[in-house]
Amino acid sequence: MTTLSTVLITGASSGIGAVYAERFAQRGHDLVLVARDKSRLDALAARLRDTHKVAVDVQQADLTQQADLAAVEARLREDARIGTLINNAGMAQSGGFAQQAPQDIERLIALNTTALTRLAAAIAPRLVQAGAGAIVNIGSVVGLAPEFGMTIYGATKAFVLFLSQGMHLELSPKGIYVQAVLPAATRTEIWERAGMDVNSLPEVMDVDELVDAALVGFDRRELVTIPPLQVAERWDALNGARQGLLSDVRQAHAAERYRSQA
Numbered sequence: 001m002t003t004l005s006t007v008l009i010t011g012a013s014s015g016i017g018a019v020y021a022e023r024f025a026q027r028g029h030d031l032v033l034v035a036r037d038k039s040r041l042d043a044l045a046a047r048l049r050d051t052h053k054v055a056v057d058v059q060q061a062d063l064t065q066q067a068d069l070a071a072v073e074a075r076l077r078e079d080a081r082i083g084t085l086i087n088n089a090g091m092a093q094s095g096g097f098a099q100q101a102p103q104d105i106e107r108l109i110a111l112n113t114t115a116l117t118r119l120a121a122a123i124a125p126r127l128v129q130a131g132a133g134a135i136v137n138i139g140s141v142v143g144l145a146p147e148f149g150m151t152i153y154g155a156t157k158a159f160v161l162f163l164s165q166g167m168h169l170e171l172s173p174k175g176i177y178v179q180a181v182l183p184a185a186t187r188t189e190i191w192e193r194a195g196m197d198v199n200s201l202p203e204v205m206d207v208d209e210l211v212d213a214a215l216v217g218f219d220r221r222e223l224v225t226i227p228p229l230q231v232a233e234r235w236d237a238l239n240g241a242r243q244g245l246l247s248d249v250r251q252a253h254a255a256e257r258y259r260s261q262a
C-alpha cells in the first residue's frame, strides 16, 4: 500500500485552485486549502470530505500579509505529510502601466511573485531531505507576451516561468518534480476581480478542461505545461533559440557592433 502525500493548494477558494482541490481529492489525497475567504474554503472542504472521504484542512491566509504568509510557510516547513505544493493564488490587473497605483503594484507583485517564491522556498528543503515531492507554479501565457498589454501582471508571470526553470535545474537532481503551468484565458473569477469582462474575449477555456490538461502534464512530469498551446514544437523552438543565444554570449569583450569606431 502506498501512502499518498497531502497536497497544499493556495487560492483554493475558487477557479483553478478549487478544481485542483477537487481533482487531488478524487485521487485520494488529503488536502490543505489556503485562501482568504474562509467560508468558501470551509464549504469546499466539507464537500470534498463528504464525497471523497479525504482529510481536508483549511488555513485562512492573505498571502500579501506577512503574518499570514509566515504561518503558511511554517506549515510547509513543519508538516511532513505535505508532499505537493500547488502555488496557484494570484491576481490580475487592468489598465495600462502608467495607470497603476503604488499599492496595487505592491499587492500584485507580493501575491504573484513574493508569496509564491517564499512558499516554494519553505517546502523545498524538506522535500530535498525526503528526496521526493512536487511543486507546481501557476504562470500564464501572458508571461510570454508583453504584446498583451498587461505589463506588470505579465512580468510576474515571466518571473514564475524563470523561477520554475531554475528550481527544476536545482531540485530535479534531488528527486523533486517542478512544473510551471501556463494557462491562457480561462473562465474564472480573476477577470471580474480585476474589472475585466471575460465575455468580451473571443475564446476562453473552461476551468475543468484547463486543470485536467495541466494534470496530464503533471502525470508526465513535464517541466512546462501550456494547455492552450496547440503545437508543442513551438515551445521547443523558443527554448532552443534561447539556448542558441546563450552560446553566442562572450563575457570578456563587447560585440563588434558596440566597439568604438574612433
Ligand SMILES: NC(=O)C1=CN([C@@H]2O[C@H](COP(=O)(O)OP(=O)(O)OC[C@H]3O[C@@H](n4cnc5c(N)ncnc54)[C@H](OP(=O)(O)O)[C@@H]3O)[C@@H](O)[C@H]2O)C=CC1
Pocket (backbone or CB within 6 Å): 010, 011, 012, 013, 014, 015, 016, 017, 034, 035, 036, 037, 038, 040, 061, 062, 063, 064, 088, 089, 090, 091, 092, 111, 138, 139, 140, 141, 182, 183, 184, 185, 186, 187, 188, 189, 190, 191, 193
Ligand atoms: N483565469 C485565467 O484566465 C488565468 C489565470 N491564471 C492564473 O491562475 C491562478 C488562479 O487564478 P484563477 O483561478 O483564474 O482566479 P480566481 O480569482 O478564481 O482565483 C484566485 C484565487 O487566489 C486567491 N487569492 C486572491 N488573492 C489572495 C490573497 N491575497 N491571499 C491568498 N489568496 C488569494 C483567491 O481566494 P480568496 O479571494 O478567497 O483569497 C482565489 O482562491 C492565478 O495565479 C492566475 O494568475 C493564469 C492564466 C490565465
Ligand SMILES: CC(=O)[C@H](N)C(=O)O
Pocket (backbone or CB within 6 Å): 092, 093, 139, 140, 141, 142, 150, 153, 183, 184, 185, 186, 190, 191
Ligand atoms: C487572468 C489574466 O488576466 C490573464 N488573461 C491571463 O491569461 O493570465
